[in-house]
Amino acid sequence: MRLPLAAPIHDLALAEQLSRAINNKTKPIGSLGALESLALQLGLIQKTVDVRISCPAILVFAADHGVVAEGVSAYPQSVTWQMVENFLAGGAAINVFARQNGCALHIVDAGVNHEFSARDGLVDRKVAFGTENFAKAPAMTAVQCEAAISHGIALVDGLDGNVIGFGEMGIGNTTAAAALMHKLTGIPVADCVGAGTGLAAEGIAHKRSVIEAAVARHDGVREPLDILATFGGFEIAMMAGAMLRAAERRMVILVDGFIVTSALLVAARLQPSILDYCVFSHCSNERGHQRMLAQLDARPLLNLDLRLGEGTGCALALPLLASAANFLREMATFDSAQVSQQGE
Numbered sequence: 001m002r003l004p005l006a007a008p009i010h011d012l013a014l015a016e017q018l019s020r021a022i023n024n025k026t027k028p029i030g031s032l033g034a035l036e037s038l039a040l041q042l043g044l045i046q047k048t049v050d051v052r053i054s055c056p057a058i059l060v061f062a063a064d065h066g067v068v069a070e071g072v073s074a075y076p077q078s079v080t081w082q083m084v085e086n087f088l089a090g091g092a093a094i095n096v097f098a099r100q101n102g103c104a105l106h107i108v109d110a111g112v113n114h115e116f117s118a119r120d121g122l123v124d125r126k127v128a129f130g131t132e133n134f135a136k137a138p139a140m141t142a143v144q145c146e147a148a149i150s151h152g153i154a155l156v157d158g159l160d161g162n163v164i165g166f167g168e169m170g171i172g173n174t175t176a177a178a179a180l181m182h183k184l185t186g187i188p189v190a191d192c193v194g195a196g197t198g199l200a201a202e203g204i205a206h207k208r209s210v211i212e213a214a215v216a217r218h219d220g221v222r223e224p225l226d227i228l229a230t231f232g233g234f235e236i237a238m239m240a241g242a243m244l245r246a247a248e249r250r251m252v253i254l255v256d257g258f259i260v261t262s263a264l265l266v267a268a269r270l271q272p273s274i275l276d277y278c279v280f281s282h283c284s285n286e287r288g289h290q291r292m293l294a295q296l297d298a299r300p301l302l303n304l305d306l307r308l309g310e311g312t313g314c315a316l317a318l319p320l321l322a323s324a325a326n327f328l329r330e331m332a333t334f335d336s337a338q339v340s341q342q343g344e
């Protein structure tokens with residue numbers, strides 16, 4: 001399988017041109033804070049000072065996880081397909097926020113343990129009816145893992161816009177994400193596990209022991225793609241593939257919470273330059289997300305104690321991304337508005 005290549009966005013001359021454009025706007029230097037760094041990043045990604053957000057889309061990747069058989073989630077597996085139906089009916093939080101912000105929403109069945117009837121709005125890329133239980137066997141075969149990555153790549157080729165937001169739905173996927181985090185960063189499992197959909201302390205301790213035992217069982221696994229196949233999920237692998245292709249196409253990658261960031265961890269091990277294209281929408285309340293973000297040197301835009309997933313952080317951060325592009329394109333300069341500069 002040929003993996004997409006992400007070119008670094010570094011360009012000193014353009015960075016200077018962008019900084020000059022940002023500093024010439026009618027505001028004290030630096031006063032738009034994180035929006036200024038965002039505008040600079042957008043300019044470097046799009047290779048222009050004329051930055052714009054066009055046709056943003058959020059993709060929600062849904063899949064099931066065999067490891068739920070170990071009792072690692074507060075909710076039953078059936079919630080995955082039931083929430084997919086809710087997405088298709090327009091009633092979930094992500095539907096509300098995407099509608100509110102004029103963002104297209106695509107629901108992808110990456111591997112839900114349910115037979116859906118075909119219909120508009122559901123993108124069928126089912127690799128299998130859920131992964132294997134990684135407490136007992138690798139979650140997926142290498143072939144399944146490659147299939148999921150390839151589907152992710154192809155899905156991005158079908159998009160017209162220049163911003164892609166990542167969301168997911170999958171009961172049990174915080175267990176997969178925590179295992180990936182541990183394997184890819186070396187951070188102790190205890191610091192990677194959290195409440196997920198709402199486990200109490202006892203449940204979190206059990207989840208930790210399930211992951212620790214599985215990590216010991218699959219001891220020799222070292223390479224990022226092997227780690228992904230052993231502990232990941234179909235939605236996580238599909239997101240990793242889609243992220244890699246999005247960066248190759250110089251799209252902005254909007255990152256949601258703990259699970260989406262775990263897919264990015266995998267992708268960044270394969271292609272470190274992918275991080276140049278990422279905008280981190282928020283810091284999730286899931287324990288572990290803060291440290292995961294720190295591993296990636298990421299500064300999230302929002303801190304709202306969200307822990308929902310679905311791409312909700314992306315939808316909420318989208319207006320900030322638009323504000324960054326719009327201030328750079330539309331604000332008057334000191335010259336054009338005849339406003340005196342510092343010390344003039």
Ligand SMILES: O=C(O)c1ccc[n+]([C@@H]2O[C@H](COP(=O)([O-])O)[C@@H](O)[C@H]2O)c1
Nearest residue numbers: 073170172173174196197257258284309
């Ligand atoms: O995005 C997050 O940071 C996040 C944190 C905790 C839970 N979730 C969502 O909750 C589900 C996984 O939780 P769990 O407890 O079943 O592993 C899955 O559908 C995720 O979208 C999402």
Ligand SMILES: Cc1cc2nc[nH]c2cc1C
Nearest residue numbers: 075079169197308309310
């Ligand atoms: C109801 C519900 C909605 C979700 N959305 C994302 N993960 C979820 C988990 C549950 C349990």
